[in-house]
Amino acid sequence: MQGNVRHPRSTAFLLAQVGAHAAARFAGRLAALDLSPAHAGTLRVIEQNAGISQQALSSVLGMVPSRLVVLVDELEERGLVERRDAPDDRRTHALHLTRKGAETFEAVGRIARAHDDDVCAPLGADEREVLGAMLRRIADHEGLTPGVHPGFSRPVRSRGGAPKGPRGKRRAP
DSSP: OOTTOOOOSOHHHHHHHHHHHHHHHHHHHHGGGTOOHHHHHHHHHHHHTTTEEHHHHHHHHTOOHHHHHHHHHHHHHTTSEEEEEETTEEEEEEEEEOHHHHHHHHHHHHHHHHHHHHHTTTSOHHHHHHHHHHHHHHHHHTTOOTTOOGGGSOOEEOTTSSEEOTTSOBOOO
């Protein structure tokens, strides 16, 4: 802190400030793997849901399908993800991590754990647990999808004119 400048008392502002800072630092760390946070999040969901369809993945991430296709294409071109015919519907592709994708996902996990430790370094173990529990309560109250960054979705204009957020709720323009 410089001079007499103090952090504001607004908890929401501090959450946004720390969150934006942490997100930018995480993106910087992922750059070592030539990945963006969106790539890492997509790999995580596919790893946890082997065989997920692109449509289901789009829904989980709250992402428009056209944007997801580009993301999956990039991961496929890099040999991290493969599309297979779904066993129950040949018109649908089931997404799976390749061996390289699984190894890359493990590397992302190591980066994420180091990042978490670094961001939370000023906190003791008990404080970190309490903060995590409080943030999970806030996320649940806000209806955020566990483990999915809200940055995956872009506001979509509704017929009423106001953009909709990731859960379909109208937001102020």
